[in-house]
Amino acid sequence: MKKRLGGKTVEEWVATFPILKEIVGMREVLWLNPGYGQAVPNLVSGSDVADAEERLHRFAPYIEAAFPESRPSEGIIESPLRETSTMKQFLHRASGVDIFGRLMMKADSELPISGSIKARGGLYEVLKTAEDLAVRQGLLKLSDDYSELANASFKKFFSRYSIAVGSTGNLGLSIGIVGAKLGFRTTVHMSRDAQQWKKDLLREKGAEVCEYDADYSVAVTEGRKLAEQDPRCHFIDDENSKDLFVGYATAGSRLKEQFQEQGIEVDADHPLFVYLPCGVGGGPGGVTFGLKLAFGENVHAFFVEPTHSPSFLLGLLTGLNDQVSVQDFGLDNRTAADGLAVPKPSAFVGRAAGHLISGCITVDDDRLFQFLRGLKDTENVWVEPSAAAGLIGPQMILGTAEGRSYLEVCRLTEKMPTATHLFWATGGGMVPEKIREAYYERAARI
Template identity: 55%
Template sequence: MKQNVHGKSLTEWQAEFPLLKNIMDLHPVFWTNGKQLPMKEVPPLPVTREDIIEADKRWKRFAPFFEKAFPETKAAKGLIESPLRHIPHMKKRLKDYYNEPFQGNLYLKCDNELPVAGSIKARGGVYEVLKHAEDLAIANGLLKKDDNYEIFTDPAFTSFFSQYSIGVGSTGNLALSIGTISAKLGFNVNVHMSGDAKQWKKELLRSKGVNVYEYNGDFSEAITEGRKQTLEDPNGYFIDDEHSKDLFLGYSVAALRLKEQLLGQGVKVDRDHPLFVYLPCGVGGSPGGIAFGLKQIFGDYVYCIFVEPTHSPSVLIGLMTGEEDKVSVQDFGIDNRTEADGLAVGRPSSFASEISRHLISGIFTIEDDDLYKLLAILADSEGIRVEPSAAAGLMGPAKLAGASFIKKHRLDDKMGKSAHIAWSTGGNLVPEGGMDRFYQKGKGLLR
């Protein structure tokens, strides 16, 4: 642990931000973002609503490719999307177990069921690879935007892309999404994985022809080394989870899809019907992209709340102190060790932090044991199985009910008509044995 961080002692940091002591002691906390602004007052951002619309059009252009290359997308006509499920039995079990009653309906956004990659990373990671492939094909005269994109499955295209490489640093799920789609298109793929990445993910990637490099250190080491090696290749393209606009926009399109799903289920979002969305958070790109999209669509009536492990609260510390990516959890003596695959990140994304700064409503932290308990309760109450990190958002409504947030935002009389969405981020590709171990550990903790 550093004795001084940016010229201040840890005692001085704690005096300035009293919540920091509880964070450093690894206690679960709820932080309300005092810098959140009404949408009309948010300064210009490096991404716009028009960018989301363009990203959605690109997804639609690639739909014929997905239908042919990934048969599991055929029923959805090549759309990469997940269901929104009402989970009333989970709500009851949550209230009973945690003794924290809350008002409003509870839903699960099942990105654990996303086709191609089985996690939320199928949005950002897959999207950036598609954009890069489209840019290369157009620049080399192989493609026009009004072509049928099924041609991306042609041998001529896979042969063309074999001249190029794609690199990424990852804790696991981003690597799976990028490795899967890049290999399918024909790229040479190099994945740099941190020490906490699961072995089965490495083996699955290798089975798809992906080169996997393993590191003993955390996400920061994997991404730094991955960036360096990729940029040494003149035909290399690095997908940067810390700085990528395209990755961010891939996630943001989820807001357009969610709007349609909410309409389809008769869920209103307006002044009298607030929407609360709980987003598991690692480096901040996927929750930041989704939050950005949701705020563009629903404005001040949606409240986006990030969730981080108590051992990896990088975005919380970055946004709370205002130092964003200039500080890491290790600076404050926190070890960044968690079972929450994908959330073990010590330093936040500078790009995502800049955008989330005035948009998100707050962040809460959660202990690993609660992740296992929640996934077991979800499996028993709704028959839905997810990995630990994907269960993080389920604690959101109870955390919110126990915080001063509702009173501060003058929402007391509106909570009865509210909707809560826990965003489930992954789990579909977890081997059966692994999922059974998660469940059994959760059941043991509940006892």
Template identity: 50%
Template sequence: MTIIVFTQKEIIEWQSQYPILKEIIELRPVFWMNPNLTKMDEAISLPLTRKDIEDAELRWQRFAPFLERTFPETSATNGVIESPLKEISQMKNKHLTEMDGKFYLKCDHELPVAGSIKARGGFYEVLQYAEKLAIESGMLRNDEDYEVFLTDRFKSFFNQYSIGVGSTGNLGLSIGIISAKLGFNVSVYMSMDAKQWKKDLLRKNGAEVLEFEGDFSEAIKAGREATVKNPKGYFIDDEDSKHLFLGYSTAALRLEKQLKAKDITVDADHPLFVYLPCGVGGSPGGITFGLKQVLGDHVHCFFAEPTHSPSVLIGLVTGELDNISVQDFGIDNRTEADGLAVGRPSRFATVVSDQLTSGIYTLEDDELYRQLAYLADTEEIYLEPSAAAGLIGPKQIYRYAEENNIKLSHANHIAWATGGSLVPEKDMQMFYNKGKNLK
């Protein structure tokens, strides 16, 4: 990664063109509405379609028997990696008293095995790669039960291949766990932001962990370079991956069923607002793409980024997308929200988000801790700091609703909780105590 670091004159010129940059550079929380927001039937050059999402869901179904046998914690869902949708009325009633409509938590912190949203993208990309290798080698027939992936024959075959990934934590955790179970040699290149317990858990599950003093972009660059040198190496690129994106997008098909089960309608009179923590932008971008394809234009998706790591915000505000980083503007990319500590956005996802994201807001680390403590006190649900970023979403969107003539009286709101269930108890207690002390 090349860090440009603009001169003061250049920064002033940028701010003149995009006034919100001044507040962003000063690390102040901001709310930005996307002027490029486009209706689904008018969006141009989208790299994927609903058919791609449906094909990805079929792949999940084919692998369900393997997942159920490999991970007993998925037996209740017959091998489906999915999380519940829970109403958090006590959180709303105590801390969002002016909010219209109902408030829900999409509990991806409860996703089995990996305990975070990254199980959707990370697991999916590894599974599609394993399937591709097995089919191309002639080891897998079209009509075969995917429990064959459990056999020593398949594990020996995959042991010839290596998988690499750069990560701040949760993506590496998901990819490391599933790759090792299949038999791949897996290396996770982790940035300085990654928590020690995540590194320890990866090693326990059979992954190699390589640690870097730099941030996410440096870790991913090193991982990419090392992996591609191996003719049988496969690098999972969080900055530019169609398959990660597709794995996240299938969440929309599952959420549609959960909404129907709760008699939640999504239309002009019942808009749906979704608040998604954002790092490199792959998971919120994929989910937004899926929701727009499945539920249409009456779902409004907002990304939430730390004030010190507003990479997608800067990319979209300037129109430079992945060609620009937070460090270029002198922003340090240091945040307690390790999964969101990203200086440069995803090349693949940001092109899509530029058209489909309704807006982005930023928040300070202290607010993350406050919100996770509020949620624990009201709902007895515990999240890691980055996963709490969506909880203030309903407070942000009043101007957006007013300017777009959206009635909020019958709105529904979903904060996407992206991780936390695998956090060691002592670490979670530390998060909670910090939040309580900040109230």
């Protein structure tokens, strides 16, 4: 008997949504979200994000004291915003598509502490956990100088508690580094996709690493089970965490400030298109929520996933969220974009931000390496393969029938010369030089 998903066989799903033929065939697609703009119950509010922003400012003195690399920004963890006009020319030559408007890079690959977007949400949830514990025990008041948290007495206090997380790599890095620095007994459950250098670095920083010869979902499930057995363990759940989500969402107001500082307009005549690499969905979902708070209908967010792991796309398209896996449609979830190798999406993010996403794009692994090399050659910027995913965005919007249809429906076609295309470079700042060189050599062979 054939397996049924939401009451339908795979064949029935394909008959209902013909684009699934392309997705199952692991071809690059742009899928437009029919649920974009629909009214849904609010799981997260603007006040939740404002609360997160205030908490991060309270912790800035601690971050500055504990992580010297954050001193130039006085303990505020933020990344550069850069125009990449030479890369724009590269994309035009590679695709033959005219890229109208400005191309920019949000360099989360250069975020202090862990060199990836996970330094936003992951760091935030660890800090919130630490604050909750210290305040509850009467060791800390919100009006205190949080640099005191770097003292040995607090480290001894936090050593009584544990933090755990399941990860393909970058989330584990951010949580492991910050958790261990505060003094928590920190365990990172890592899937087979996680790279060895990330495991080695975590152990070097004082975290325990549990390895699984299975994918991300297994690492998360096993980590959650073990954490439930320890009443003093806080499990950071990438699939269901509101705290992670709002930590990522603080990026919206900060990006707005950066645009203002650089004199770049975002309004009805100057639309903003943002292309976000997507794994389980927490990072891009939170960022999209923050962007919508900052720019409203003038920002258009697209999630980008590997052709072998389009879990968020399948969750939105079928409406089944985390009740569907890429393996259900015959896809193997094997990709060089380790941070995006996720078989099932986050149900929480699907409910909290699914209506804010304009669409989803899939990208082939070979193209990721082409973009990675192009970015190094044109802008002298290193990223990891997953972080290059967003660079496919402009050509899919401007060079496909689906993209042109979106522009026509949203009445944006005539406004593209004044648009901004922003690809979110989600990681790669801590990749060892030998691994970078191997990425570059692989790209040269393609």
